[in-house]
Amino acid sequence: MNNEKAYSPVSGYVMLAIIAVLFIGGIWGLIVARTMWLILPLVISIVLMPGFFFVNPNGSMVLVLFGDYQGTVKTNGFFWVNPFFMKKSFSLRARNFDSDKIKVNDKVGNPIQIGVILVWQVHDTFKAAFDVDNYETFVKLQTDSAVRLLAGLYPYDNFDTDSEVTLRSAHEEVNHALEENLRNRLEIAGIRVIEARIGHLAYAPEIAGAMLRRQQAAxxxxxxxxxxxxxxxxxxxxxxxxxxxxxxxxxxxxxxxxxxxxxxxxxxxxxxxxxxxxxxxxx
Incomplete structure (x- = not known):
């Protein structure tokens, strides 16, 4: 199994009523009837209690039994499953990631500072849970790598002609290239890239003054x-x-x-x- 599959759990309210009956019956048998075999319902109710969980809107729960992936619950509500299931929750909400401003060289070797804004969400919980160690760290590292690659493909600016695509002028084309690159990189972790764009772009401080004078002269x-x-x-x-x-x-x-x-x-x-x-x- 290497794909996400749906799992249909039992209603938590039904199991809550059953466990409550077992628990109260066990207490009654132990205290009132003083019959030792009636303690069994109390033990069963205690064993079954860890099976309860709930799923919030735009949330999910990955279920694993002794290393075997059982499925993912994406339906909102209060549920009960086998108490021996390991449960791990995943948010399916869209998230914003504003990367740190990193210093890289553009296509012509000029040092620049660049940062990106990434909007992403988990769409395959199996890949996010089992194909990478930590999907949030994976998003950050792959975004950093994609930004470095993007900066090396285009010059920051072109003072001689407007025909060449640059980081500063061709926003739509550059952002599209960044988005496609990140989409291919993050697919392995079950991440859907909603939007990716350059959020910060500037020359590095050591050449910013000289480049400003060059821009003014041009x-x-x-x-x-x-x-x-x-x-x-x-x-x-x-x-x-x-x-x-x-x-x-x-x-x-x-x-x-x-x-x-x-x-x-x-x-x-x-x-x-x-x-x-x-x-x-x-x-």
Whole structure:
């Protein structure tokens, strides 16, 4: 037997009534009738008492008799089974596991800190009870191993192009890969992975400052590129509009001066202070 199977126990209320009758009868026989053979119901009732147990909602009870797996009770209620059964309860509720922030190297070798949030639950009590020593410890260790593997598959960020999948940008793809990895790892312990996602992601402290400056520099370059691109378009549009409306005819030298002035105005970080020419165009 290597799979979970259901077990149907006896109602605890029925057995409670029977054991109560045996117990009271044994006490009566011992005290009132003073007949020694009537002590037998008292002994039987005491032997049967350990067979009682109850199962809460989203709970279960694994039953084993002298090393032989008998089954799992997942029905809620008050029950009685063979008092010689070993009973071990398992919660079937969904649980959250927020892993510790571990330091690993990403795909390009940069040290990063990463942590994950895992939502899981037990779905096969036989595997959780007998295929691993401690299923909760197994979840923690396998999650740690999966995080280390995930970090080595992707770079933290890519400053040169947006085409490559990174830990910081491709959340859906990275989280899906993490979830599939954990699902394969934890199946051996009868664990169902409900959700797995990165909960913490940052550069390691020793390179965080340098990487921040690099990100800022990349952002500045990108912003400047957009500004220059927009300024060129605006200058081109201005020259074409002047030519179409025939507002003023400019030679190449004056076009060059106008382009230079417009580019300075549009690309400058600060407000421009214009110099007003009160003479002619040539002076």
């Amino acid at each position: 952002a500045v370059v990108s912003a400047r590129f957009k500004i220059v691109e927009g300024a060129v378009s605006m200058v081109q549009m201005a020259l074409e509009h002047l030519a179409q409306q025939q507002i003023i005819e400019l030679d190449e030298e004056r076009k060059a001066a106008m382009v230079s002035n417009l580019m300075v105005v549009l690309c400058s970080d600060k407000d421009v202070n214009p110099v007003v020419n009160t003479g002619t165009l040539n002076h």
